Amino acid sequence: MTSMTETPGSNAQRERRRRILDATLALANKGGFDAVQMREVADDADVALGTLYRYFPSKIHLLVTALGREFDRVHEQSRSRQVPGDTPHERVMHVLGVTTKAMQKQPQLTEALTRAFMFADASVADEIHDVGMKLTAIITHAIEGTDQIGEPTEEDTAIVRVIGDVWLSALMGWVTGRTPADEVTRSMDVAVRLLLR
Incomplete structure (x- = not known):
């Protein structure tokens, strides 16, 4: 069975999906997690509620997919230019810092x-x-500083995943008010420095 949120095939389906994600991001930007209600998303995207549920079975599916689309945008921007920094640590901190x-x-x-x-x-x-x-x-991409990336080793992949997990955790601390904004960057700097020695 294929995923409910896989990229649809036809142009009309892709356009519908784009409108749904645009509406989701707009609602979330105005009012956060609680503001994203399925009926409102459907209304704002001009799709039937049943259609919305066929694409995204829940609000969590919808928002996680929207996060993926935001990361797509970040990746495209970072790939379009050379990442500043002389070391993998500096380059990763630059990309995560700008994104944060x-x-x-x-x-x-x-x-x-x-x-x-x-x-x-x-x-x-x-x-x-x-x-x-x-x-x-x-x-x-930030670690390598180029698109000419060889096949990453299992250890490389594990290191990158840990960096991503630390970053998302630090962001969550900021979102919930447990961590000041500058602490996100400090936490990341420590993690990236240790992991990329």
């Missing part, structure tokens, strides 16, 4: 996306995997 600052400028949206990611259960495994792969691609 952008997310902190949209606290409601960041709250919605990271909360959904943390709440996700096994039913959202495909979407979580997709987000993880996109984050891995962003960090791997």
Whole structure:
């Protein structure tokens, strides 16, 4: 059985899916996690509620998929130019720093996306995997500093995943008010420095 949220085939389906994700991000940006209600998303995207549920069986599926789309955007931007920095540590910190600052400028949206990611259960495994792969691609590109990346080793992949997990955890601490904004960067700096020795 294929994932409920796989990329649809026809242009009309892709356009419908784009509108749904646009509506989701707009609602989340205005009011955070609680503002994203399935009926409102369907209304704003101009799709039937049943259609929305065929694409995304729950609000968590919807928001985690939206997070994946945001990471796609970050990856495209980072790939379009050389990542500043002389070392893998500097390059990773640059990419994560720029992304963190952008997310902190949209606290409601960041709250919605990271909360959904943390709440996700096994039913959202495909979407979580997709987000993880996109984050891995962003960090791997920063480490290598080029698109000419060889096949990463298991250890390389594990290191990148840990960096991603620490970053998302630090963001969640900021979103919930447990961690000040600058602490996110400090936590990341320590983790990245230790992992990329």
